Every structure is written in structure tokens, then in C-alpha cells.
Amino acid sequence: MSWRKILDNHTSxxxxxxxxxxxxxxxxxxxxxxxxxxxxxxxxxxxxEEVTYLIDRNINYTNVCTINCQFCSFxxxxxxxxxxxxxxxxxxxxxxxxxxxxxxxxxxxxxxxxELGIDFYTDLIKSLxxxxxxxxxxxxxxxxxxxxxxxxxxxxxxxxxxxxGSGMHGLPGGGAEMLVDDVRKNVSPxxxxxxxxxxxMAEAQSLGLITSATNVFGFGESIGDRIEHMRRVRKLQDxxxxxxxxxxxxFVAWPVQLxxxxxxxxxxxxxxxxxGAGPSEYLRHIAISRLFFDNIDxxxxxxxxxxLSVAQMALxxxxxxxxxxxxxxxxxxxxxxxxxxxxxNELQDVIVRAGFKPRRRNSRYExxxxxxxxxxxxxxxxxxxxxx
Ligand code: SF4
Numbered sequence: 001m002s003w004r005k006i007l008d009n010h011t012s013x014x015x016x017x018x019x020x021x022x023x024x025x026x027x028x029x030x031x032x033x034x035x036x037x038x039x040x041x042x043x044x045x046x047x048x049e050e051v052t053y054l055i056d057r058n059i060n061y062t063n064v065c066t067i068n069c070q071f072c073s074f075x076x077x078x079x080x081x082x083x084x085x086x087x088x089x090x091x092x093x094x095x096x097x098x099x100x101x102x103x104x105x106x107x108x109x110x111x112x113x114x115e116l117g118i119d120f121y122t123d124l125i126k127s128l129x130x131x132x133x134x135x136x137x138x139x140x141x142x143x144x145x146x147x148x149x150x151x152x153x154x155x156x157x158x159x160x161x162x163x164x165g166s167g168m169h170g171l172p173g174g175g176a177e178m179l180v181d182d183v184r185k186n187v188s189p190x191x192x193x194x195x196x197x198x199x200x201m202a203e204a205q206s207l208g209l210i211t212s213a214t215n216v217f218g219f220g221e222s223i224g225d226r227i228e229h230m231r232r233v234r235k236l237q238d239x240x241x242x243x244x245x246x247x248x249x250x251f252v253a254w255p256v257q258l259x260x261x262x263x264x265x266x267x268x269x270x271x272x273x274x275x276g277a278g279p280s281e282y283l284r285h286i287a288i289s290r291l292f293f294d295n296i297d298x299x300x301x302x303x304x305x306x307x308l309s310v311a312q313m314a315l316x317x318x319x320x321x322x323x324x325x326x327x328x329x330x331x332x333x334x335x336x337x338x339x340x341x342x343x344x345n346e347l348q349d350v351i352v353r354a355g356f357k358p359r360r361r362n363s364r365y366e367x368x369x370x371x372x373x374x375x376x377x378x379x380x381x382x383x384x385x386x387x388x
Contacts, residue, residue, distance in 0.1 A: 001021070001024065002024075002028075003024050003025050003027075003028040003029040003033075004029075004033075006021045006024055006025055007025060007029060007033060007034070007037055010037070010291065011037050011040065014044075014294075016294055017291055017292050019227050019228070019230075019231045022227045022230070022288060022291070022292050023223050023224055023227050025288060025291070026223045026226065026227065026284065026285075026288050027223050031280055031283060031284055031287075034284065034287040034288060034291065034317075035283060035287045035316070035317035035318070037287070037291060038286070038287035038288075038290040038291055038317050038318030039316060039317055039318060041290050041291055041318070042290055042299070042318050042319070042320050045297060045320070046297070046298070046320040049356065049357055050356055050357045050358070050359045051315055051320060051321065051322055051351040051354065051356040051357070051358060051359070052298075052320065052321045052322070052358075052359045052360070052361040052365065052367070053321065053322040053323065053324060053325075053344075053347045053348075053351065053358060053359075053360065053361065054104065054105065054323070054324035054325070054360070054361055054362065054363060055098075055101060055102050055103040055104060055324065055325050055344060055360060056098070056103055056104065056105045056106060056107055056324040056325060056326065056327070056363070057094060057095070057097070057098040057103060057106050057107070057325070057326065057327040058106075058107050058108075058109075058326045058327065059086070059091055059094055059095075059106050059107070059108040059109075060074070060108075060109060060110050061085065061086045061091060061108055061109075061110045061124070062083075062084065062085040062086070062110040062111055062113045062116070063075055063076050063082070063083065063084055063110065063111055064076060064077070064078055064080075064083050064084075064085065064110075064111050064113040064114075064115065065077070065110075065111025065112050065113065066078065066111075066112055066113075066114055066147075066190070067111070067112050067143065067188065067190045067191050068188075068190055069177075069187060069188040069190075069191060070187050070188065071177075071187055071188075071216075071219070071256050071257070071258075074111075075111045076111075078113075078114060078115065085110075085113065085115075085116070088123065088124055088127045088128070091108070091124065091128065092127070092128065092131050092132070094106075094327075095128060095131070095132045095135055096132075097327070098135065098327060099132065099134070099135065101325075101327075101344070102344075102360075103135065103325070103327075104134070104135065104136060104360075104362045104363070104368065105135060105136035105137070105138055105169070105170075105362060105363045106128075106135055106136075106137060106138065106139075107138050107139075107172050107324075107326075108137065108138070108139040108140070109139070109140060109141050109144065109172060109174050110140075110144065111144075112143055112144055112146075112147035113147070114147070114151055116148075116151070117151060117152060118148060118151075118152045118154065118159070118162065121140075121148060121163060121166075122162060122163065122166045125137060125139065125163060125166040125167045125168050126166045126167055128167070129166070129167030136169040136170065136210075136362060136363050137167060137168050137169045137170075138168075138169055138170035138171070138172050138210060138363055139163070139168050139169075139170075139171070139172070140163070140168075140171060140172075141171070141172060141173070141174035141175040142156075142171070142174075142175055142176075142192065142196065142197045142200035142201060142204075143174075143175040143191055143192050143197070144175075145159050145160060145171070145200050146192045146196060146200065156199070156200050156203060157203045157206075157207075160200070160203055160204055160207055160209065161207060164207055164208075164209060168209070169209070169210060169363070170204075170209050170210030170211060170212075170363055171200075171201070171204040171209050171210075171211050172211070172212060172214075173201070173211060173212040173213045173214040173248070173252070174214060175191065175192075175197060175214075176197055176213060176214045176215060176216070176229075176233075177191075177214075177215070177216040177219075177256075178194075178215070178216070178217060178219060178221055178225060178226075178229050179194035179197060179198065179228070179229045179232045179233065180194065180221065180225045180228050180229060181193065181194060182225075183219055183221045183225055186219065187219050194232065198232060198236050201213075201236060201240075201248075202236060202239070202240060205240040205244050205246045205247055205248075206240075206243070206244050206246075208244070208246055209246075210249060210363055210364055211247070211248050211249065212248055212249050212250045212251070212252060212300075213233045213237075213248040213250070213251045213252070213296065214251075214252045214253070215229055215230070215233075215251065215252070215253040215254075215289075216253075216254060216255070216256050217229075217253060217254075217255055217256070217277065217285060218255040218256045218275055218276040218277045218281075219256055219275065220274050220275055226285070227288075227292070230251075230288075230289060230292050230293065233248070233251065233293075233296075234292065234293060234295060234296075236248075237293075237295045237296055238295060241295060247295070247296070248296050249296075249297065249298060249363070249364065249365055250296065250297070250298035250299065250300050250321065250365070251289050251293055251296050251298070251299055251300070252300040252302060252323075253282075253285055253286065253289060253302065254282075254302035254304070254305040254306065255276045255277035255281075255282060255305060255306075256275065256276055257276070257305060258275055258276050279306065279310045279313070282302075282306055282310060282314070283310070283313055283314060283317050286299060286301070286314045286317060286318045286319055287317045287318045289318065290317075290318030290319070291318070297365070298320055298321050298365060299318050299319045299320060299321070300319060300321045300322075300323050301314035301315055301319040301321065301322055301323060302314075302323060303322065303323055303342060303347075303350075304323075304326065308342065308346065308350050311323070311350065312350045312351075312353065312354045315350075315351070315354045315356065316354060316355075321361075321365075322347050322350060322351055322358075323347075325341065325342050325343065325344060325347065326341050326342065327341050344360075344371070345373075345374055348373035348374070348375060349373065349374070349375045351373075352373050352375040352376070353375065358370060358373055
């Protein structure tokens with residue numbers, strides 16, 4: 001079937017795209033056609049007036065890791081002189097700085113550190129819960145949960161239950177990258193399998209934890225691989241929503257960063273142009289994801305890797321959320337991204353200039369009281385003075 005017929009049919013009926021249809025659209029459809037369709041779908045699902053954002057802080061509590069992902073410039077192996085693990089006091093100080101700017105959650109992730117037992121994690125979460133009761137604690141990723149399980153001999157489900165009991169609010173979707181066995185084996189041979197990532201996420205959702213689905217692409221994988229990643233996420237979402245009434249809040253995709261890491265160095269040269277993704281490929285990915293995920297409410301624009309201008313364009317082609325302030329970030333930035341923090345003003349400015357009203361949210365996507373933006377679209381769009 002042609003891309004045009006698929007898109008016309010999908011637009012008029014709203015029928016779910018099959019993976020085969022999504023591959024044809026991704027490969028053949030003009031960018032503007034899928035962006036227009038994705039924008040229409042975003043309006044159906046989220047309206048056309050507001051774009052949300054989150055005031056949060058990333059905290060990377062340890063850089064010790066045994067997984068050695070080839071695209072990662074952040075981790076250091078056990079025994080390395082640059083190792084660090086932050087104390088409760090150091091982390092609490094960072095949370096205080098977040099509280100001072102009106103933040104509502106921390107996203108705390110780190111390496112798979114074999115030196116840390118379950119007590120480290122429960123003490124940390126309990127202390128932060130007590131010291132900062134208004135801040136949501138979205139912490140760790142499925143591979144860290146697997147690591148804790150291996151070190152302690154406690155099942156991943158029980159680890160999650162213990163952490164939830166200590167005050168953990170959500171399990172962020174880090175470490176998904178590409179949920180396709182061959183691609184994952186090539187870039188992260190020691191990382192848990194795609195099936196494991198999905199299993200730990202399903203367990204988190206069964207416990208009512210807040211979760212999101214991520215996707216790093218641009219490892220040289222095929223379009224079919226990219227759609228296979230989305231298919232697996234969509235399938236789990238169907239299952240979790242029907243079984244637990246709880247699933248991924250959002251889908252967040254960004255291209256792999258290739259500076260300062262083994263993967264970038266190894267592939268520099270003849271393959272280099274095929275790796276990562278430029279703005280148009282990223283916008284295509286975002287538009288296809290909006291069309292494909294009829295069961296995930298929110299699609300996030302990723303400014304840390306693509307820049308605020310491209311993220312702004314994503315808001316007009318399927319995305320309805322501008323991400324978060326982050327305040328600091330050490331994992332993606334170690335691979336070459338320079339901008340690792342955005343102020344609330346900057347996010348609001350991007351949103352207003354795209355033609356939307358900015359709205360603060362929390363990590364459950366509940367709307368919060370929002371300060372008025374400094375940027376006023378009416379001023380920007382004012383007609384030129386009469387003397388001109
Ligand atoms: S991406 Fe995460 S799991 Fe992989 S090496 Fe880096 S810190 Fe470790």
C-alpha cells in the first residue's frame with residue numbers, strides 16, 4: 001500500500017497503525033505530510049492551546065557502573081580514580097536548590113554500582129522523603145533495579161516494592177535505548193535484554209509507580225528496528241493499562257550523542273553520517289511516534305539533544321510537552337551535549353513563540369499553578385509602526 005493511502009485511511013478512520021504501515025510512512029511519506037497528521041492527532045488527544053513542562057532536577061548519584069555501554073561517556077568502572085557516589089547530604093542540598101525554584105520532582109539515576117546494597121537505596125529514599133516531602137522521587141532505571149536485584153538476591157519485583165515502601169514515586173524509563181535484541185547486543189552487550197527492561201517496567205506499573213518510555217535511536221539500526229521498539233512499548237502499554245490501569249505517561253525519544261564515547265570513535269568515518277539523527281529525521285521520528293502511540297497520552301520534545309529551536313518545531317508536529325528544566329545532567333552531556341539546563345523562562349519562551357500557553361505540570365502530568373510568561377505573543381506579533 002502507498003504511504004498516501006495509509007495516511008488518508010489513518011487520518012479519516014483513526015484506526016491503529018500496524019507496524020508495517022508505520023514503516024512505510026516512516027520511509028516514504030513527505031515530512032510535512034506526517035507532521036500535519038501528527039499535529040492533528042496531538043490536537044485530538046491533548047487540545048491545541050497548552051504545552052506542558054516540568055520544573056525538576058536530574059541527579060546522577062553515582063557514576064560507578066559495570067555495564068560499559070559503548071555510547072556512554074559518563075560511567076567509570078569500579079576502582080577508577082574518578083569514581084563518585086553522592087551522600088544523602090549532597091543530594092539533599094541539590095533538592096533544596098530545586099525547591100527554591102519551585103520544582104516538583106527529582107529524576108535520580110546512576111550507574112549499576114555493585115558496591116551499593118539495598119540499605120543504601122532505602123536510606124537515601126527515606127531520608128529524601130522526610131527532608132523534602134513535597135518533591136516527587138522518580139528514581140533509578142530498570143537496569144539499576146536489575147543490578148540491585150543481582151547484588152542482593154532480592155527479585156526485581158520485591159526491590160521495587162521495597163523502594164516504593166520507602167517513598168519512591170516513579171521509575172523513569174532510562175536505559176531502553178533500542179528494545180531490539182540485535183541492536184542492543186551491538187551497543188550494550190552487558191545490559192539487560194529488551195525483555196528484561198519491559199518486565200521490570202511491567203512490574204513497576206503493577207505497583208502503581210509512575211513510568212515513562214524512552215527511546216535512543218541512531219545506532220545504525222533500520223527503520224523496521226525503530227518501529228519494532230515502538231511496537232514493544234505499545235504492546236506493554238496495552239497490557240498494563242488493561243491489567244493495572246497504569247502505564248507509561250509519555251514517550252520520549254532522542255538521537256544518540258556520538259562525541260567522547262567508544263561508539264562514536266569506533267564508527268567515526270565512513271559510517272558516521274548514518275549514525276545519530278539530524279533535525280528532519282528527529283522530527284520524522286516524533287511525528288511517527290505520535291501517530292503510532294494511540295495508547296500513550298503524551299509525546300515529549302527533547303531539547304537537551306536537539307536544542308530548543310528543534311524542540312519547538314516538534315511541538316508543531318506531534319509533541320505536546322517541552323520536557324523539563326533538568327538543572328543539571330551528566331549522562332547525555334558527557335557524550336557531547338553542551339546545554340544541560342533550561343530555565344523556566346526559556347521553556348516558556350519556546351512554548352509561547354510556538355503559539356501555545358505554557359503550563360507547569362508534575363510528573364503525573366497534573367497541571368500546576370503557572371507563573372505568567374515574560375514573553376507575550378501579542379507583543380511579538382504587533383504590526384510594524386505606521387511610519388514604516
Ligand atoms: S548508560 Fe547507564 S548502564 Fe550504560 S554504562 Fe552508562 S551508566 Fe552504565
